[in-house]
Amino acid sequence: xxxxxxxxxFIPRNRIxxxxxxxxxxxxxxxxxxxxxxxxxxxxxIDEDTITISVEAGRxxxxxxxxxxxxxxxxxxxxxxxxxxxxxxxxxxxxxxxxGTDLHVADFEFACKAGTxxxxxxxxxxxxxxxxxxxxxxADTSQGAPNDALEFSASAGGAAYVFGKDHLLVDVVETYSYxxxxxxxxRREGEFYPRHxxxxxxxxxxxxxxxxxxxxxxxxxxxxxxxFRYAVFHMPNGKFPLAAGKxxxxxxxxxxxxxxxNTMGNTYxxxxxxxxxxxxxxxxxxxLILITSFGSGAGSDSxxxxxxxxxxxxxxxxxxxxxxxxxxxxxxxxGEYAKYREKIIVND
Amino acid sequence: xxxxxxxxxxxxxxxxxxxxxxxxxxxxxxxxALRDAGADRLDGIYVGNMSGGQFVxxxxxxxxxxxxxGMRGVPSTRVESACASGGAALRAAFFEVASGASDLVxxxxxxxMNDGADVTAVLASAADQEGEVYHGVTFPGLxxxxxxxxxxxxxxxxxxxxxxxxxxHAHGALNPKAQFRQKVTVEQVMGSSMVADPxxxxxxxxxxxxxxxxLLCPLSRAREFTERPVKIRASGMATSxxxxxxxxxxxxxxxxNLAATRAYEMARLGPQDIxxxxxxxxxxxxxxCVLEALCFTERGRAGExxxxxxxxxxxxxxxxxxxxxxxxxxxxxxxxxAQAIEIVEQLRxxxxxxxxxxxxxxxxxxxxxxGASSVVHILERV
Numbered sequence: 001x002x003x004x005x006x007x008x009x010f011i012p013r014n015r016i017x018x019x020x021x022x023x024x025x026x027x028x029x030x031x032x033x034x035x036x037x038x039x040x041x042x043x044x045x046i047d048e049d050t051i052t053i054s055v056e057a058g059r060x061x062x063x064x065x066x067x068x069x070x071x072x073x074x075x076x077x078x079x080x081x082x083x084x085x086x087x088x089x090x091x092x093x094x095x096x097x098x099x100g101t102d103l104h105v106a107d108f109e110f111a112c113k114a115g116t117x118x119x120x121x122x123x124x125x126x127x128x129x130x131x132x133x134x135x136x137x138x139a140d141t142s143q144g145a146p147n148d149a150l151e152f153s154a155s156a157g158g159a160a161y162v163f164g165k166d167h168l169l170v171d172v173v174e175t176y177s178y179x180x181x182x183x184x185x186x187r188r189e190g191e192f193y194p195r196h197x198x199x200x201x202x203x204x205x206x207x208x209x210x211x212x213x214x215x216x217x218x219x220x221x222x223x224x225x226x227x228f229r230y231a232v233f234h235m236p237n238g239k240f241p242l243a244a245g246k247x248x249x250x251x252x253x254x255x256x257x258x259x260x261x262n263t264m265g266n267t268y269x270x271x272x273x274x275x276x277x278x279x280x281x282x283x284x285x286x287x288l289i290l291i292t293s294f295g296s297g298a299g300s301d302s303x304x305x306x307x308x309x310x311x312x313x314x315x316x317x318x319x320x321x322x323x324x325x326x327x328x329x330x331x332x333x334x335g336e337y338a339k340y341r342e343k344i345i346v347n348d
Numbered sequence: 349x350x351x352x353x354x355x356x357x358x359x360x361x362x363x364x365x366x367x368x369x370x371x372x373x374x375x376x377x378x379x380x381a382l383r384d385a386g387a388d389r390l391d392g393i394y395v396g397n398m399s400g401g402q403f404v405x406x407x408x409x410x411x412x413x414x415x416x417x418g419m420r421g422v423p424s425t426r427v428e429s430a431c432a433s434g435g436a437a438l439r440a441a442f443f444e445v446a447s448g449a450s451d452l453v454x455x456x457x458x459x460x461m462n463d464g465a466d467v468t469a470v471l472a473s474a475a476d477q478e479g480e481v482y483h484g485v486t487f488p489g490l491x492x493x494x495x496x497x498x499x500x501x502x503x504x505x506x507x508x509x510x511x512x513x514x515x516x517h518a519h520g521a522l523n524p525k526a527q528f529r530q531k532v533t534v535e536q537v538m539g540s541s542m543v544a545d546p547x548x549x550x551x552x553x554x555x556x557x558x559x560x561x562x563l564l565c566p567l568s569r570a571r572e573f574t575e576r577p578v579k580i581r582a583s584g585m586a587t588s589x590x591x592x593x594x595x596x597x598x599x600x601x602x603x604x605n606l607a608a609t610r611a612y613e614m615a616r617l618g619p620q621d622i623x624x625x626x627x628x629x630x631x632x633x634x635x636x637c638v639l640e641a642l643c644f645t646e647r648g649r650a651g652e653x654x655x656x657x658x659x660x661x662x663x664x665x666x667x668x669x670x671x672x673x674x675x676x677x678x679x680x681x682x683x684x685x686a687q688a689i690e691i692v693e694q695l696r697x698x699x700x701x702x703x704x705x706x707x708x709x710x711x712x713x714x715x716x717x718x719g720a721s722s723v724v725h726i727l728e729r730v
Binding site (some may be wrong): 204 | 366
């Protein structure tokens with residue numbers, strides 16, 4: 001099977017603390033921190049969007065892959081905040097990354113699982129022999145309506161993965177996708193903020209799909225939770241991935257490396273791919289890694305991965321996820337945040 | 349009037365039942381009640397339902413439910429009295445059988461609240477639109493005003509309110525049908541999110557889906573269906589001013605008191621004769637006000653009695669052994685029937701860990717809005 005030959009992540013430098021958002025709306029910050037397990041979240045700068053985040057993450061992925069960008073024959077970007085409704089993000093990113101014109105490009109949307117969807121298709125394009133290398137990206141500048149619970153989580157960031165057949169950093173052992181028609185969260189054409197079914201987004205949506213996909217891939221591979229060194233589940237908030245992991249039989253130590261939501265927030269399509277990048281930043285050769293995404297609407301993609309001996313050699317070529325989460329940060333007031341996120345309507 | 353008995357009971361679990369629609373819930377509960385009695389025909393159906401129209405866009409639920417129960421042709425009427433719809437349905441079924449017009453009548457209640465509707469706004473349509481809702485008040489807001497009035501008049505404390513939630517969760521933890529089967533502490537209640545000062549999240553009943561049904565027949569025929577019939581000794585109903593501001597004392601639920609007085613008179617019993625009761629604790633303060641209006645405690649003393657354990661399992665008069673609306677859940681139209689089912693189980697001696705020893709007479713009190721309508725039933729083991 002093909003595998004990952006390069007990976008990279010990018011998280012903008014701006015942050016806003018849960019306290020700052022809670023204060024704005026007269027909410028109790030301790031209840032947010034305790035209930036959702038969210039301390040702060042990333043915020044895109046005024047000139048950052050899904051395209052710029054994809055370019056940053058894509059550059060890092062190419063650096064780790066050490067390949068000629070023109071050999072990448074396919075680029076797929078999953079996001080629910082593509083800057084244009086009509087006109088692809090992928091063409092801009094491909095041009096910026098120097099992927100050349102001998103290239104298949106598509107923008108994907110499947111709520112929060114569009115990123116793993118892009119990875120899945122890129123993997124299959126390489127496996128089928130249609131392209132030598134293919135890149136799949138999940139990136140978002142997530143939207144959350146003011147004073148909605150989502151405002152505490154919706155953040156910005158993403159990760160890029162280059163798939164190939166040789167010099168693998170990570171083997172893809174198996175994949176599995178689980179899909180149903182479950183309308184838990186949506187944004188209609190022309191609407192600025194997504195809507196959601198409140199508690200319906202939990203048990204019948206997130207948990208059903210994440211646990212079903214994970215159980216199926218475990219059965220398909222004959223593996224047990226205890227066989228994995230790391231597991232990453234989509235992170236809509238701090239609580240859900242830990243609860244899903246526990247329900248499936250994973251221990252806290254397996255989850256905590258990829259559980260970056262408490263200071264990053266939910267980067268929607270970028271969420272589980274960036275969690276995986278944080279795991280690859282530290283994984284040792286032969287470590288087994290599980291990742292299960294979740295996209296509302298609804299579906300989950302699961303991947304079973306195994307780190308190779310090449311991974312520790314290559315990862316130093318680009319910044320780690322933790323360095324971006326814990327490094328230089330710029331804290332915003334709610335007013336600045338509202339301006340950056342274009343929540344304030346101004347005349348042209 | 350003929351004497352009337354409950355000879356069958358059935359209910360769904362209460363909770364967020366995403367896989368069940370309004371009709372699924374009704375059919376599950378109604379079939380369970382029919383099976384419990386071994387009955388295969390009905391002369392009439394009453395369906396308590398507060399707002400199928402607003403919650404799921406479904407009105408005309410009477411024929412819909414008869415149809416899907418396999419009872420096309422049977423008279424079937426939806427009964428509405430806001431959160432007292434279930435109690436009002438039971439009362440209608442009781443009088444239909446008592447009058448001699450019908451022998452086998454199903455009294456049921458159903459509500460599907462978790463289907464995307466703005467629940468707070470739908471519920472608020474049971475308050476006075478022109479006098480109250482127009483100004484922005486919601487039910488948590490109205491009951492918060494009642495709580496403040498009770499605190500100011502009688503010195504009721506936040507700890508008294510918390511004690512109601514702690515007790516009902518302790519009871520609900522023993523009920524397999526309850527939505528929330530865990531105990532809570534006074535500290536958890538008092539530290540939960542503020543909803544409408546002084547009411548916090550754990551003072552408020554949840555948003556629930558569920559259905560409940562009981563089968564009524566003349567007492568003279570009850571043994572055809574069950575070894576342990578439960579007689580309906582009395583049904584009392586009353587109304588009060590719709591708007592809270594139009595009542596003389598906002599901390600006194602006069603419709604509850606009047607409904608209880610009528611029921612006690614009909615049964616020729618008094619509050620001291622009741623062994624167990626299910627009351628309408630939509631908010632913790634409601635249970636305290638109701639205990640006083642039912643004359644289970646002196647006026648203004650319900651908080652103290654609750655803290656002293658008088659209303660807990662093992663106390664002088666256990667209240668809400670099912671967990672009440674707070675812990676068992678509150679699918680509004682179904683609540684009045686579910687209350688009757690808990691008392692039926694208690695009087696049949698089938699309440700398991702929640703059993704009140706020697707319970708022979710029980711009471712249910714169901715309430716609509718901020719207390720503008722109330723229905724009280726007294727049931728007795730025979």
